[in-house]
Amino acid sequence: MSNALNLYSEHYVSVKSERFVNKIWCLDNFLGESLIENKLVLPNGCFNLAIVRGNAIEVHTSKKKYEMNEGVYFCSQMTNKVLVNIQPKTKVTIIQLHAWTLSMFPKYDLSDFTDSIIKIDTTELPFKINIQDAVDTTLQTVNCYFEELADLNSNRNSIEKVCEIIKSNEDEISVSEIVKTIHSSQRSIQIKFKSATGLTIKKYAQILKFRKSVDQMVNADLEKMNLTEIALYNKYFDQSHFIRKFKDVTKTTPKTFNPDSYFLSQKR
Template structure:
């Protein structure tokens, strides 16, 4: 049987590691097909074992074999096919985390999945990850990346800015954000593009649309109207909202079928 599991990071390590989410098909002889993963503003490190996954995204297709991979920021939903007798353990990092342990230009990895070795951080640990339990993988990342965490004015600015956007679910104007932080919007855009792979505006949009999906999936009231969804996402033009949502999730808000998506459990 296929299982989806989640484990949140301990508070002391949650400054850079958000959670682990697991697609476990190791005991299942059947493929898990036609599933989607939505962007949420986080990076992921995928530890694959077994026959692997087939990923389709923005015109490219990759078969992720046993190994460890770095998943850059995604701007659209990606299609996932989990092969029989396979497992993917995903280590989810906050958007500001890579800036604290890697000097790599994150804009090169936007909408891309690459071998983890390209980060050139903790290389000696990576080959030992596939086949280990989620607790062992978690501990490996804590031991490998925890000591690497560095902080200077740029890293601190990225952390504060991204954390504020996440806290507001993207409903914070970039101009107000830069004013609050005492920097120009242009400077904020430059460091975001390099260290997060997205501009502040792009990250805000992803956060707002992902929050909309959660509103649809976990609504506490009758079905929300399109107007309500648009306004809750800080859109005042319904057509603009629908087009943005379609680009993000590949379907309109009315046509989204929640079981087709791997979504976080409601906390």
């Protein structure tokens, strides 16, 4: 796996676009001669738009196996780890969209769409994507479109507000408290949120909490911060509660977790 070091890269959008796009990341095995297999991706509360160039990428979600040949794919919210195999002569550029971004396009109902991937026609996209484009060109296209979207929608809708409240709260916050904050009916916001993201508000909050804990675990000097501290800092009841939730998503324990098997966010 000689090119594994250059396989994963992250590219950041403009400050204004960041309201809707988390980042763009690439898995580049375009010059590779061999299959890169059994790499893992963890859920993080984002949707992904994957642009596959070259041969193919194989993705195993908790629901099924997807063979993604050249083209553009929409990847739903993931609730469990995903296994990825990348064929030689293949490059994947992934536009990572925040959970609320799809709520800007109310014609999509994603209520029953999680752990799934669909191939889409590029003409369905609101911006023009060319599979052969370099990352810089894609970045430019994405910035151009989402900066304009931010200008046209200066007010945050209810889905974006819910996500912002969850993200900015250090302490756990109940759905009823969130609803009070945005002055909405609990039933109506629950339905809207599920339709826009495929997740319940509670599940979205759990995914964010889990991902924050893993990133902390990977980046922390474990001599200074042990599992119990990470668990309690992220509002798990205790260490065993954290381990149980960790196993639910990764099918392994924090002790046997190997960060090298995963594509994890780089520390910015």
